[in-house]
Amino acid sequence: MRSALDDDLTARARIRDAAIARFAADGFRVGLRTIAADADVSPGLVMHHFGSKEGLRRACDEHVLAQIHEARAEALVSNDPSSSILRLAADGHYAWLATYLLRSLQAGGELARTFVADLVVETRDNLEAGVAAGSVQPSRDPDARAEMLTSMSLGYLLLAYSLEPEPPTDLASWILGLNMRGTLPGLEIFTEGLFTDRRFLDAYLAQTPARTTQEDR
Template sequence: MAGTARADDLTARTRIRDAAVARYGREGFGVGLRVIAEDAGVSAALILHHFGSKDGLRAACDAHVLAEIRQSKERALGAGSTQDVLLQLASMDEYAPLVGYALRSLQAGGDLARDFVEHFIADAEVYIAEAVDVGTMRPSRDEKARARYLTVQGLGALLLDMTLNPPADPTDVVSMLHGYRDRMMLPTVELFTHGLMTDNTMLDAYLLYVCDPPEAPDAARSA
């Protein structure tokens, strides 16, 4: 009986967290606990029992979203075949609540948003390093700076596109994500795959300009 009670407890906690991620992603963090409780089919008191407060629930949602996006990125960057990439694209809709949540966090601003982005960057450093190790991504002169740039560029582009091209229903994250994919996926993948410049002129000029430029990675020196 104790084991069953524990399993039910974990199921309720997961159901509450997932309901909160979905609702926050659609409507922002002003949503009250009673609304989330109704979505999850529980009482507001049970939310407080599991998470202590609304801030505690937000922290649990942050951790879940970061972990899920990290795993998705690792799979995408480590994709070993065209089929793997196609499967990633086909499963885009299931990640819509996570993307919506991330965007709402950025819109909310403040320390929680900054912490959220810093966690994104730290995770990016890890899965980019893994991609470099397996040979699906080129090494960088400054891996930390590249991880920060890619994170800020990716989140910023998505947030700006959502602002400029809002869906008819502002809570329809799936529609927003499909529109972003249709507008941005090809140029993004093409740029990441083939690069932009045809030679090193701009990079060489910049490295002459800065003091103590970082060394080229081994793969670049031997190329």
């Protein structure tokens, strides 16, 4: 037998899920009345459960982060941002997360900060494992390198997404195509480098001797 509390919790989850879908589709400027209509409830019930639009957004973010952690536990998410979002987009159970996550990264906020911070830590750990294995060059500042590589990958993805006239209807195929276009130039830069000599690096190190390593001496 269902109780009033069960119905209340079901309504709250229905509103939250409707908000996630609407935020993913239209961004975070959408009004509460639209979300209430999607959830087939009154705007007053939305306020009853979440207090404000900001409260509803926090609840959505918390739920999405929990789902991302679940996806990580199921090995669907890797340390590379584009690959992470592609895997989410390609999986039927998690596809909605990918679009909401991209919207959140565009808008900023706690979800974006938490997701990016987690990726930076994982990127650094993987790079250091590569250094130990001899497949990755060591860095004078491993933390800064991990942060820059994460930002570069996310920036490439978000700029392309933001410049689309309309949000891609098949996000997984769109990300896959973007990754295919970026693979060769990315591998060239990371494998062969960009500059033909060390003059820019040496000039910088001469001005910041604290970053000079034993290998530079």
